[in-house]
Amino acid sequence: MIGILGGMGPLATADFFAKLIEETPAQCDEDHVPVLIQSDPRIPRRPPAILDGGESPLPALLASRDRLIAAGAVALAMPCNTAHYWHAQLAADCPVPFLSIVDASCDELSTMAPAGSRVGIISTHATAVGRVFDAALEARGYVAMLPSDDDVVTRILPAIALVKSGQAERAGRLLEPAIDALLARGAVGVVLACTETPIALDTIKSPLRARCVDTTRALARACVRFWIERNAIPVRTEPVEVPHATTFRSP
Amino acid sequence: MIGILGGMGPLATADFFAKLIEETPAQCDEDHVPVLIQSDPRIPRRPPAILDGGESPLPALLASRDRLIAAGAVALAMPCNTAHYWHAQLAADCPVPFLSIVDASCDELSTMAPAGSRVGIISTHATAVGRVFDAALEARGYVAMLPSDDDVVTRILPAIALVKSGQAERAGRLLEPAIDALLARGAVGVVLACTETPIALDTIKSPLRARCVDTTRALARACVRFWIERNAIPVRTEPVEVPHATTFRSP
Numbered sequence: 001m002i003g004i005l006g007g008m009g010p011l012a013t014a015d016f017f018a019k020l021i022e023e024t025p026a027q028c029d030e031d032h033v034p035v036l037i038q039s040d041p042r043i044p045r046r047p048p049a050i051l052d053g054g055e056s057p058l059p060a061l062l063a064s065r066d067r068l069i070a071a072g073a074v075a076l077a078m079p080c081n082t083a084h085y086w087h088a089q090l091a092a093d094c095p096v097p098f099l100s101i102v103d104a105s106c107d108e109l110s111t112m113a114p115a116g117s118r119v120g121i122i123s124t125h126a127t128a129v130g131r132v133f134d135a136a137l138e139a140r141g142y143v144a145m146l147p148s149d150d151d152v153v154t155r156i157l158p159a160i161a162l163v164k165s166g167q168a169e170r171a172g173r174l175l176e177p178a179i180d181a182l183l184a185r186g187a188v189g190v191v192l193a194c195t196e197t198p199i200a201l202d203t204i205k206s207p208l209r210a211r212c213v214d215t216t217r218a219l220a221r222a223c224v225r226f227w228i229e230r231n232a233i234p235v236r237t238e239p240v241e242v243p244h245a246t247t248f249r250s251p
Numbered sequence: 252m253i254g255i256l257g258g259m260g261p262l263a264t265a266d267f268f269a270k271l272i273e274e275t276p277a278q279c280d281e282d283h284v285p286v287l288i289q290s291d292p293r294i295p296r297r298p299p300a301i302l303d304g305g306e307s308p309l310p311a312l313l314a315s316r317d318r319l320i321a322a323g324a325v326a327l328a329m330p331c332n333t334a335h336y337w338h339a340q341l342a343a344d345c346p347v348p349f350l351s352i353v354d355a356s357c358d359e360l361s362t363m364a365p366a367g368s369r370v371g372i373i374s375t376h377a378t379a380v381g382r383v384f385d386a387a388l389e390a391r392g393y394v395a396m397l398p399s400d401d402d403v404v405t406r407i408l409p410a411i412a413l414v415k416s417g418q419a420e421r422a423g424r425l426l427e428p429a430i431d432a433l434l435a436r437g438a439v440g441v442v443l444a445c446t447e448t449p450i451a452l453d454t455i456k457s458p459l460r461a462r463c464v465d466t467t468r469a470l471a472r473a474c475v476r477f478w479i480e481r482n483a484i485p486v487r488t489e490p491v492e493v494p495h496a497t498t499f500r501s502p
Contacts (some may be wrong), residue, residue: 029260029292
């Protein structure tokens with residue numbers, strides 16, 4: 001099983017789970033990736049810990065990590081960009097691979113934006129201040145562009161809060177101009193570096209999605225690849241007949 | 252945390268998770284129900300065990316149950332109707348409450364169909380043969396109506412298989428006439444007693460959904476009620492201001 005540290009927030013974790021299923025080349029239940037998903041919204045909030053010296057979520061994340069490993073996880077993933085501020089500490093002495101949403105997203109960016117190009121980052125203020133994406137982007141030769149302070153305050157942070165309170169459509173409308181502004185300033189692609197933001201854009205079927213990397217889907221794809229390679233599962237390509245009709249028996 | 256025995260199939264588990272979130276009166280992450288979801292598609296298939304003397308999933312379900320309890324689950328739920336064939340054995344010596352999708356669904360039926368009325372059951376053949384719903388329906392005075400053998404073979408079982416292979420729209424179109432037939436025969440309501448079937452009808456936004464009990468949603472609501480009552484969480488009724496704008500600080 002792959003262990004999932006989730007609940008930051010719950011809807012983003014559910015979105016990750018749905019995308020993991022979508023991205024799996026499965027024809028029946030048995031083809032799917034076994035996962036153990038902890039969705040615990042009681043993990044201390046990440047932004048105050050990064051921005052204001054608030055309670056660190058690291059002890060809770062470490063406990064969750066170890067709980068998932070004890071329960072049988074052979075790898076871990078965490079569908080929350082901001083929480084990747086602590087990824088190095090979570091991965092350091094981890095006895096199983098801890099996949100990174102940052103690395104998975106930068107890998108996908110390479111299909112959209114050549115090295116050396118400018119890429120926009122849509123994220124919580126905490127993810128930007130915590131420089132969660134900076135090292136990985138720089139290592140691949142990208143120049144990160146951040147939204148204006150005004151767009152962060154009036155669009156991005158309220159949109160994230162709206163998704164967390166179940167108002168994804170309003171969130172999508174609020175978010176689109178902030179992405180447009182990054183593209184107008186020369187970004188070749190935009191990383192949706194907060195797992196609430198793809199939900200907002202998906203809900204309104206925004207055409208801007210084609211210019212963006214969905215970090216949630218990137219992590220889901222990385223998990224599927226990990227599982228297939230680890231188990232050397234042959235990927236089915238032939239169509240599978242709908243079963244049951246021939247095995248049906250009357251009671 | 253509430254432990255979820257899932258993966259039967261994975262998409263139904265993801266649908267349950269999304270409905271659990273939808274049904275929670277939450278304004279922020281912290282209002283949500285903490286869950287630990289095992290989605291393990293390797294649990295032996297339920298229908299062959301009921302119909303053909305195939306390998307029983309009970310040992311795997313007991314191991315999963317105990318794994319979730321060891322990891323901190325204070326209650327359990329299993330979003331799969333067919334697997335409730337083993338619910339009594341799973342609940343018998345269970346040290347925590349094991350909520351039942353059958354009881355939760357029959358509770359919802361009472362708002363749609365008065366005692367004494369006829370209710371249709373859409374399920375796997377195994378759920379019908381295993382008489383998973385019979386005792387609970389009889390205890391509430393309902394008369395169960397099953398689909399015709401022809402509808403089971405040509406519509407319901409293929410529709411379930413289509414959802415499991417990602418073709419929910421085709422599944423919905425295939426399923427609708429089987430539900431219509433039960434209503435035409437005098438059913439006051441129809442229980443969608445297979446967690447793949449609400450997904451199929453939701454996907455095509457079928458108008459028949461209003462005549463049906465969604466067992467997945469019924470179980471999700473039961474979990475939310477359990478969590479709120481257990482923790483005596485006051486349900487928020489006042490609107491919550493979108494946060495962040497006033498606490499934003501420049502880096």
